[in-house]
Amino acid sequence: MEPILNVKNLTMNFGGLKALDDITLAVEKGQIAALIGPNGAGKTTFFNCITGIYEPTEGNVKITPPGKPTQKLQGLKTNLVTEKGLARTFQNIRLFEGMTVLENVMIGRHCRLKSGIIGAMLKPSSQKKEEKQAVVDSYEILEKIGLAQYVNEMAVNLPYGAQRRLEIARALATEPFLLLLDEPAAGMNPQETKELDDLIIWLRDNEDLSILLIEHDMKLVMSLSDNIHVVDYGRKIAEGTPEEIKSNPDVIKAYLGDESEDA
Amino acid sequence: MRLFNIILGVAVVGPLGFFGIKEIIADPVYFLELFLGGLTRGSIYALIALGYTMVYGIIQLINFAHGEIYMIGAMTALIVASVLGLWGWNSAVIVILAIVFAIVYSCAYGFTVEKIAYKPLRTAPRLSALISAIGMSLFLQNYVMLAQTPEFMPFESLIPDFQFWEPFAHIITAVEMTIIVTTVITMILLGMLIKFTKIGKAMRATAQDKIMASLVGINVNRVISTTFVVGSATAAIGGVLIACHVGQVNFFIGFLAGLKAFIAAVLGGIGSIPGAVLGSLVLGISESMFTGYFWSEYEDVFAFTILVIILIFRPSGILGKDEISKV
Amino acid sequence: MVTKKEIKLSFVIALWFMVLTFPIMVIKVNTIKHIVIFRWENLLWTGIVCFFASLIWNYLLRIKEEKKKSDTKDDIPIVHRLLQNEKFRIPFLAAICLFAIAYPFVFSMYHTSILISALIYVMLGLGLNIVVGLAGLLDLGYVAFYAVGAYAYALLNLHFGISFWVVLPISALLGTIFGTLLGYPVLRLRGDYLAIVTLGFGEIIRIILENWDELGNGPRGIGNIPAPSFFGHQFNQHNSVIYIYFVVIALVLLTIFFVNRLENSRIGRAWIALRDDEIACEAMGIDKFKTKLTAFALGATWAALGGVVFAAKTSFINPMSFTIWESITILCVVVIGGMGSAIGVIAGALVLILLPEYLRAVAEYRMLVFGALQVIVMVFKPEGLIRSIRKTYKFEKTKE
Ligand SMILES: Nc1ncnc2c1ncn2[C@@H]1O[C@H](COP(=O)(O)OP(=O)(O)OP(=O)(O)O)[C@@H](O)[C@H]1O
Ligand SMILES: [Mg+2]
Numbered sequence: 001m002e003p004i005l006n007v008k009n010l011t012m013n014f015g016g017l018k019a020l021d022d023i024t025l026a027v028e029k030g031q032i033a034a035l036i037g038p039n040g041a042g043k044t045t046f047f048n049c050i051t052g053i054y055e056p057t058e059g060n061v062k063i064t065p066p067g068k069p070t071q072k073l074q075g076l077k078t079n080l081v082t083e084k085g086l087a088r089t090f091q092n093i094r095l096f097e098g099m100t101v102l103e104n105v106m107i108g109r110h111c112r113l114k115s116g117i118i119g120a121m122l123k124p125s126s127q128k129k130e131e132k133q134a135v136v137d138s139y140e141i142l143e144k145i146g147l148a149q150y151v152n153e154m155a156v157n158l159p160y161g162a163q164r165r166l167e168i169a170r171a172l173a174t175e176p177f178l179l180l181l182d183e184p185a186a187g188m189n190p191q192e193t194k195e196l197d198d199l200i201i202w203l204r205d206n207e208d209l210s211i212l213l214i215e216h217d218m219k220l221v222m223s224l225s226d227n228i229h230v231v232d233y234g235r236k237i238a239e240g241t242p243e244e245i246k247s248n249p250d251v252i253k254a255y256l257g258d259e260s261e262d263a
Numbered sequence: 264m265r266l267f268n269i270i271l272g273v274a275v276v277g278p279l280g281f282f283g284i285k286e287i288i289a290d291p292v293y294f295l296e297l298f299l300g301g302l303t304r305g306s307i308y309a310l311i312a313l314g315y316t317m318v319y320g321i322i323q324l325i326n327f328a329h330g331e332i333y334m335i336g337a338m339t340a341l342i343v344a345s346v347l348g349l350w351g352w353n354s355a356v357i358v359i360l361a362i363v364f365a366i367v368y369s370c371a372y373g374f375t376v377e378k379i380a381y382k383p384l385r386t387a388p389r390l391s392a393l394i395s396a397i398g399m400s401l402f403l404q405n406y407v408m409l410a411q412t413p414e415f416m417p418f419e420s421l422i423p424d425f426q427f428w429e430p431f432a433h434i435i436t437a438v439e440m441t442i443i444v445t446t447v448i449t450m451i452l453l454g455m456l457i458k459f460t461k462i463g464k465a466m467r468a469t470a471q472d473k474i475m476a477s478l479v480g481i482n483v484n485r486v487i488s489t490t491f492v493v494g495s496a497t498a499a500i501g502g503v504l505i506a507c508h509v510g511q512v513n514f515f516i517g518f519l520a521g522l523k524a525f526i527a528a529v530l531g532g533i534g535s536i537p538g539a540v541l542g543s544l545v546l547g548i549s550e551s552m553f554t555g556y557f558w559s560e561y562e563d564v565f566a567f568t569i570l571v572i573i574l575i576f577r578p579s580g581i582l583g584k585d586e587i588s589k590v
Numbered sequence: 591m592v593t594k595k596e597i598k599l600s601f602v603i604a605l606w607f608m609v610l611t612f613p614i615m616v617i618k619v620n621t622i623k624h625i626v627i628f629r630w631e632n633l634l635w636t637g638i639v640c641f642f643a644s645l646i647w648n649y650l651l652r653i654k655e656e657k658k659k660s661d662t663k664d665d666i667p668i669v670h671r672l673l674q675n676e677k678f679r680i681p682f683l684a685a686i687c688l689f690a691i692a693y694p695f696v697f698s699m700y701h702t703s704i705l706i707s708a709l710i711y712v713m714l715g716l717g718l719n720i721v722v723g724l725a726g727l728l729d730l731g732y733v734a735f736y737a738v739g740a741y742a743y744a745l746l747n748l749h750f751g752i753s754f755w756v757v758l759p760i761s762a763l764l765g766t767i768f769g770t771l772l773g774y775p776v777l778r779l780r781g782d783y784l785a786i787v788t789l790g791f792g793e794i795i796r797i798i799l800e801n802w803d804e805l806g807n808g809p810r811g812i813g814n815i816p817a818p819s820f821f822g823h824q825f826n827q828h829n830s831v832i833y834i835y836f837v838v839i840a841l842v843l844l845t846i847f848f849v850n851r852l853e854n855s856r857i858g859r860a861w862i863a864l865r866d867d868e869i870a871c872e873a874m875g876i877d878k879f880k881t882k883l884t885a886f887a888l889g890a891t892w893a894a895l896g897g898v899v900f901a902a903k904t905s906f907i908n909p910m911s912f913t914i915w916e917s918i919t920i921l922c923v924v925v926i927g928g929m930g931s932a933i934g935v936i937a938g939a940l941v942l943i944l945l946p947e948y949l950r951a952v953a954e955y956r957m958l959v960f961g962a963l964q965v966i967v968m969v970f971k972p973e974g975l976i977r978s979i980r981k982t983y984k985f986e987k988t989k990e
Contacts (some may be wrong), residue, residue, distance in 0.1 A: 014587065044590070051873060053590050082875035090590075094870035096863045098930070100980045106856075107863045111875025113856050117884050120855030121848045131855070139985050152982040174875050296913075325782050338614060345619040346626050364613070371610050383651065383969045389724055390865075391968045393782055394925055397730070399966025401918060403957035410614045416621045450710075522793075525786060560801040567790035574783055575775045590869055 004029045004062040004210055005178055010059035012049050018259040019233040022118055027178065029066060032211045034221045037231040038254060043214045044091055051088055052078040065177050083111050085178035089167040091183045094153040101166060102151045104137040108173025114240050145169040161192040178262060181213040185220055193220060200224060286556060297555040298548060302320060303439045305547020306446035310501030311524035312539040320470040320534035321490050323445025325383065328398040329498060330521020331403035333372050334514060336499030337506040340365035341418050360420045366499045374488055374497030389395060408514040416509040442504045449497055462489055526570045532583020541581055611636050669933055670979050690839055694832040700843050704947050706903055709845055710837045710896050711939040715923040716845045716932060717892025718784055723886035723929035724858065726865025728778050728785040731792030732920050734888040735765050736911040737799065739897025744812040744907055754818035754902055758895065765894025769887035778880045792917055799909040811908025815901050834903050841899065849932050854981045861885050922960045926967055928974025938968035
């Protein structure tokens with residue numbers, strides 16, 4: 001079977017800097033895959049390239065959504081990538097500060113709804129129904145993620161860990177088949193990390209999702225992942241199961257000095 | 264798309280070039296006059312545009328109050344010159360003092376404006392800072408209008424009217440010559456400031472990356488203040504020169520001049536200092552040609568049309584670089 | 591509360607401002623008569639005012655810092671709390687209605703006419719609020735669309751005799767078209783260029799109106815624009831003011847009604863999200879450009895509607911009614927009232943327009959104060975006079 005995400009020879013140049021250098025990587029359906037590497041290795045840049053936020057210098061990105069034919073992703077605008085079924089979170093939390101928690105999730109529903117400007121002003125019954133459904137759906141997502149208690153809070157007033165989870169909730173609302181998480185555990189305490197761990201596994205098993213995550217917390221990565229990709233200075237240096245990665249000499253070398261105690 | 268651009272370019276430039284050559288041959292002196300007029304105009308734009316582009320380069324803010332700094336420079340020169348003139352001081356001393364006061368006061372105003380309206384908003388959303396800038400501009404205009412007068416005030420030229428050799432004398436005036444020469448000197452000095460001095464290097468570093476700059480020990484607040492002060496100084500020079508050229512000043516002159524200079528900065532590539540100069544000259548000369556050969560009533564419309572065209576086809580300007588903002 | 595250090599600092603700042611404002615505040619030259627007047631009293635006043643202003647400024651800055659650290663939740667503005675209170679809301683709204691209906695019969699034509707102007711600003715403010723407050727697009731040429739509406743009515747009426755009620759939808763459409771045409775090339779670009787281009791566009795429209803004599807008589811303008819008719823019936827002058835008053839009230843209510851619906855709709859939420867974070871917005875599947883364009887065009891539509899009413903009210907228009915000051919005034923209404931907050935904008939329009947009308951003595955300081963207020967609001971209270979609040983939803987727990 002085709003992998004649901006298939007990236008070939010992805011390269012990204014910023015002026016003289018090669019932030020990504022010929023990266024080839026695939027994610028299989030139902031997998032939890034991890035992308036790891038030291039600071040500045042190019043992990044976030046990788047996400048930005050496949051989601052259309054940056055335009056990669058070279059390479060191609062293909063997806064095969066479950067039950068649909070394989071299609072090209074590069075060259076699409078970010079919002080279209082999301083419509084195709086890739087949703088992401090951000091390393092530096094980017095919630096909509098002027099909105100409530102529920103509304104943040106409803107923004108995620110945006111691309112699955114239809115009502116336009118005339119509909120909003122005249123509010124025919126179809127639009128009323130759609131809006132009601134959106135509220136219900138969004139609330140259900142919040143319940144799943146465990147944020148229902150905060151529904152009407154402003155997103156900025158949430159504790160840090162909850163904000164990270166809200167980013168995930170918002171991404172889920174776009175009905176993705178592949179979830180891209182950029183350091184979801186950053187800044188969380190061990191208790192919150194544990195809950196996140198459970199949540200990610202739950203998502204894979206119950207929501208029919210595949211997940212690609214960037215993470216620095218090695219304990220989390222090793223316990224969660226089916227497959228790990230390691231990048232360093234924009235190049236992919238290893239790929240394999242947690243066991244293989246742990247004993248890979250190249251990986252140890254790349255991490256030595258900054259995070260060797262975790263690896 | 265590329266082919267389309269080329270065809271479009273040829274379609275526009277071709278007839279214009281043809282028309283231009285025909286006109287030049289028909290009346291070369293008129294053309295030369297227009298050209299020099301445009302050069303003068305462009306020089307003034309350049310002096311103002313520098314402030315815009317430097318501030319934008321460092322804090323990514325359109326400093327709407329910059330035009331007002333320029334106006335205050337011209338006003339101060341007028342006031343100082345009038346007072347000293349009435350006291351019967353020597354005219355050379357008056358010239359020097361008027362210019363010095365204009366520069367010093369503009370710098371002080373630029374410095375103060377930044378501290379009041381922009382510094383508290385360093386981390387606020389961009390829209391807030393922009394609105395604050397508009398508020399500041401509105402305030403300064405009305406402050407000068409209420410404290411002085413809404414009328415135009417005649418400005419007696421500070422520049423002595425010396426004669427050139429024929430045949431130059433009747434195509435360029437002493438004031439125009441002074442403007443062009445002063446601008447060139449200012450540009451050279453500014454270029455040296457930015458290239459060779461410590462503060463100039465700090466400015467370039469801050470423009471590239473504020474956080475990195477502060478990590479290597481650069482006092483970012485000081486660099487920002489300095490940028491405002493330097494930009495204000497060149498604007499003040501522009502203000503005094505244009506006041507001499509046009510012969511009158513009021514509280515509103517900063518609005519249009521500021522807008523045009525901003526357009527010039529965008530045309531050249533905002534954030535780029537050589538770009539600002541080039542953009543100003545291109546805008547000044549083409550404006551001069553447009554008013555000289557076509558409709559003079561639509562001078563300002565022409566400038567805005569240029570702006571829109573540039574923004575559509577080359578938003579990064581003539582010398583600007585396309586930068587991908589970090590996510 | 592105020593430390594000694596702060597007093598000292600304020601003293602230095604006051605001195606700085608005394609020096610800074612000296613040439614402009616103290617010296618007054620008359621270059622025609624060659625007289626110089628020194629107004630020393632201004633020096634003193636500047637010093638005193640700046641001293642206290644600086645004290646207050648620093649004090650407010652300190653409060654703001656402390657608030658940021660303690661991250662206390664801001665409470666809901668009193669107006670919203672009152673409006674949410676069922677017991678209060680109905681009598682309150684009824685009182686406003688009664689007042690609004692009785693107003694033109696109780697007060698003179700002069701007062702009614704002033705209130706009409708203020709209400710037109712309410713409409714314009716609410717329209718611009720969509721663009722600036724909700725979508726976060728800084729439009730400095732809003733008056734251009736206002737002019738489009740006003741001239742559309744004046745010209746269509748002059749040449750074809752088309753009536754107010756027919757022009758109203760036509761001009762709305764024209765506003766949308768102009769908004770789309772201008773927005774199309776510009777909205778793709780970095781946000782702050784929009785400010786400059788719209789500023790330029792506003793000026794272009796005015797310059798064209800001034801110079802294109804055949805179109806609208808240039809600076810002489812167009813006169814004798816008829817007031818709206820009531821099913822073909824034209825009122826006399828007095829009644830016609832009252833009639834326009836009610837037409838404007840109806841339009842304002844309609845605006846509030848639509849704006850309210852828009853704010854809590856799919857599109858409205860997308861606007862706010864776009865204002866808060868463009869990149870996240872795109873990553874949520876929102877078409878940035880299309881969403882911006884709808885906000886911009888809808889704002890333009892409202893401005894055009896306002897223009898038609900304005901032309902009908904004054905019965906004479908010329909380019910001088912559509913200067914940059916007009917755009918700035920509307921912007922002030924939105925910013926000072928509260929960006930994104932409909933109630934704030936309504937309050938802002940009424941206060942900012944009515945106050946200078948009745949306080950004639952200070953009217954000339956209007957723009958000075960507006961400018962200062964814009965800076966002060968942005969620095970200390972970016973949410974404006976009355977902050978917006980978001981809709982809340984009630985749920986029964988479905989799980990547990
Ligand atoms: N828009 C940009 N312009 C220029 N350089 C960039 C840009 N975005 C990223 N870079 C550079 O690319 C490199 C990779 O950055 P990236 O953010 O992808 O790293 P990362 O692996 O996510 O690191 P971290 O673990 O710190 O998040 C860095 O050197 C960064 O400075
Ligand atoms: Mg990263």
